[in-house]
Amino acid sequence: MMKKLYLFMLTATLFVAGTRLTAQSEPDGGKYHSNAGIQEIMAKLQQKSGNAKLHTVATSPGGEPVTILEIGANQKNMPAIFVGANFEGNVPLSSEGALYLAKLLLDSAQYTKNLKWYILPNPNPDAAKGYTDKVKYGRTVNNFEINNDTDEALNEDGFDDLNGDGYITLMRVKDPEGRMIESKADARIMVPADASEGERGEYKILTEGIDNDNDGQYNEDGEGGINVGISFPHLFPRDKKEAGLWAGETPEVYNLMRFIYDRPEIVMVYTLGSSDFCVAPPKGGRKGEANLQNIKVPARYARMLETDPNQTFTMDELMELLKQRMPAGLEVTPAMVAGMLGLGAAVNPLDEDLKFYNKLSEDYKKFLESRKFNSERLDAPADKDGSFELWAYYHLGVPSFSMNLFTVPKVKEEKKTDSGTVSLNDVEKMSTEEFTALGDEKIAAFLKANNAPERFTASGVIEMMKSGRFDPKQMAGMIKGAQKKEKKGELGEKEKALLAYADKTLEGKGFVRWQKYNHPNLGEVEIGGYIPYMESTPKPELIDSLLGTQLPWLLQLTAKLPQIGIASEKITEMGGNVYKVEIYIENKGYLPYPIAMGQRNNQPAPVVVVLDGEMQILEGIKRTPLGAINGNSVKKLTWIVQTDKKSINAKIESAVFGPSEKQIKIGG
């Protein structure tokens, strides 16, 4: 299976890096904007274009407008892309990205001719205020009233900027129960003491602030609120107070869901923010999902389907069984089977969809290489439960691509003195044969150099690979995942990168050095740590080049959208004015419609092929739902009709693809 996937990927067509698109320079480039600034730019963009409309979808609990710019407002009957940014409110660069994208789209007609766009730059404006506030802490919540510690008072114990530097950092305080010590590699970094190494904890770490309500807890009930970025209904994190009580309790989320469901033409969703599905597909491996290759049919349905309740079936087998018992013409979908048997929600990306995610991620890497973009940077954070981008994939059933526009660059490791050792990156690109050919010794050295978990022995991994349990790329991934436990006395890759960035790029301003402070509750403490927003928010002068390099990928991706039309037809005369009509519907695009998840949830708007004209349909129905169609493929629909006319009409009806009509000559 994996091999097949590789072959598939090798056939990749490369993108030719197009002429570099840049948004025409505007006076408001190169800085981070407040919501007022964002609204001003949106209004300007709307006025400048004769084809844009501004929708106010919600007012945040803090009274801020949430607006969406519709580009292509005068156009009807065409697919649309939705772009949302900065749902958690703590990645201001992503809001700038959405505005930049809007400008790109309005500057050139290339991507708006047959495509509508909806652009939402700032869905969590209350939280986004946090970046321009005098005291910054990386706010993610809006002003919705939430009593986080459920005591007698609301929002009574937030952070306090004790040292007056404008940042909420950390406090370390000597405490007999403290479990943290200074790292031997860099005394600024606090690490847990390891008793087995004879170390004893010295410090407790708290966030900067005082115990305003004297309840023994620090900063446990600050302003707000609900985090818009984790309050969507897929894997809604019910146990988190800042998600709200249910998905969409806050109006930014509720109104946005309604806005999107009211527009079934949305065929793809982009999310600018933290996670990055352009680089790697949505995270898998969640437990608790029904295995669609191994489904048991409950007794009451087994009777209906005349099957053995002890037997297991694949989804395809069940669909076939059900088809035999359904009226002709009724499309049996995975959604129908899943709903009937109570298979529950999908929580991992479907295999079929991983194919396009992986292929496009390879293409994206090449795209970045071609633009000399340094991709040696820290990995983007994983997608979060309740996030917008997961909801778009799992509930809307459309391709959902998120993009992280900035993470801190990795520190270039000096080459290992042992030049014979292969690197993790090399191994990722190897085939199983190439890797096993390295032999025991080199593999053992590789495993050691990369701090692989002990269960990975040279002979063990060779065995696993030969039996097809994993391939070099998967193994490299597992080693990376397990690397968290750092080598003794050394900083982890992330910590090294952050410190280097704080010290060099930010000239020492990225890390507030620990300084003594006389704390009203705790006595002597030290205050210090990374400044908020450092990891996600580069200097303003870098905004334009970061956006200009990466965002055009999202424009190129639009070339992958499904394009559905009538390809050709075949008429066979059967005598007596009876004809067999075969119509080939094609998808000229790369992406299937719907994607596998869309087939599972049956949410995307249908494509219906309608036969029109004076005739009697002997077999088939006038309005035939096309069902799913793969990328770069055709699907044949067949009717038998009786008519004495010379032609009939075939047309495609769809909320997504717009009407396309064809006159079909019959007979003479």
Added chain:
Amino acid sequence: MKQFIFVYSVLFFFTFSVQSATKAKIEVPLRFDRYYTYAEVNEALKALNSAYPALTKLDVVGKSEEGRDIYALTINNPKTGDELSKPGVYVDGNIHGNEIQAGEVCLYYANMLLTKYGDNDKITKQVDRNAHYIIPVVNVDGRCYFFEGAHTPSSSRSISIPRDDDKDGLFDEDAPDDLDSDGNITQMRIKDPNGEYKADPKDPRILVSIEPGEKGEYTLLGSEGIDNDADGRINEDAEGYLDPNRNFGNNWMPNYVQNGAGNFPFEGIGLKAVNEFIQKRPNIIVAFSFHNVGGMWLRAPSEKSIRIDPADIAAYDVIGKKAIKITPGYVYMPSYELYPTYGDTDAQFFFNFGIFAFVGELFMREQETFREKTDKPAQQTTEQSASLRRGSDPEQTREQLKFSDYLALGEMFIDWKPFNHPVYGEIEIGGWVKMSSRLPQPFMLPEMAHRNAAVVLLAAENTPEISMEVFEVKKAGNNLSQVRVRLKNKNGLSTMTTDAFSKKLYTPDMLKVSGAKVVAGGKIQDFRMNKVSYKEHKPEIQFLMVPSYGTVEYQFLVEGKGEITIDYQSVKASDVKTSVKL
């Protein structure tokens, strides 16, 4: 278009006829020997409100998809306190548009409280001690259409949001059709020697399955209707379907996981309004949502994988185990035992608002009897009794027809009549009318309404009532007094659900000492052994809940002399206050 005009004219005809036949003046006390239309329910609420202006408040909670008003009647005696200061009792009904008797039960409860206030001690006490919130019709569009349109007993359930059930790009384009224009959607059958049914020899109106090898007489063709969209199927894309009781917030799952869920929680704007009404009344401690059918009291949780605390089950049981005696034949069980649901009211009320939420499934068809009294009712298996309650036993069908003939004046069943169907040709149409099967006949309505309202009253009586006793004040050294306080709940519902308390859903009950400095304070584990667990910070405020029929005790070490005040404050139970001289 033709179809549309046809349906429209039928609708118009019945709107007119229903109104002219039942335009009786609605007066207090309300009558319960017939069903109220949606408009009449509102009139009845207005009549109660204007008859008892001092005790009632009538609010429009919000509007439905089609702009109809959703009303809530609040019954509270302001002379005994503000509504939010009293334990709230919430009752709603008719969330499924066809389940109309649920609205009557709600009206009955309101009518009972108001008309007996001052005359009956039990009622007077509960009107004075509780706030009662009553929303008789949640799905106002559904109720309206159920009366005005042609329906089966099970249609007009949905929220009025069209959905493309058959994914052909058209919405709600192929619903059943009232072919014989009798205001009901009944069944179609066709004579067929190869059919799988024959007329029941004992009552030819009933179709029974043929024995193997036997010659058939009929094929059943399903609900009355034609293939409106010419897709080779009949009635495959009817109203909605957005099930209002799958569209609430807690544990909501999308449509592909559970049919009827809607696109997102509270897609139905009327439901959203009802939910907000409840959320703004945090004093509500117990809730009833009335549905039909089958005779059941269902409690949370509604999904098997979710557990609730045994203490909450015990509190539920106080009501549930008595309720099944007040409504004989009902069963009491967790909702998931019927079938698992996501996004229902039970889960939303219990898990998100900390309310002891019940669903009442009204009416059992086994009550439609035509038989002599026997001393010993036959012992039934659980499966049998379930099918009896749901009315699917063949022997029972014969009895139900007799019941219709002799008690319901023949109004429940329409005998098969020939009809020329555009697709099938000569067929017959007949069967149970919409006002049957899931609804008691009007003459049975008062008893059903009364018994179920009595269960709501039982729940009101069991809402928490806290008494506070300072059972010890003694010197504990220099300038220090030891004060011991006991809080006792004399009723069966705890002051909070244990679920809400343990998950910190909202600010728990508080016991506050003011007037002097509290040096230490905490919960008494065992007062005889003098075991106290002191709270580390802010000892003057203790967070707690008082269990079902339970007692909790607290001890405070207070500095100084003079008078201290001890406040018990609760979101759901009424507050209690006392003061003590040191």
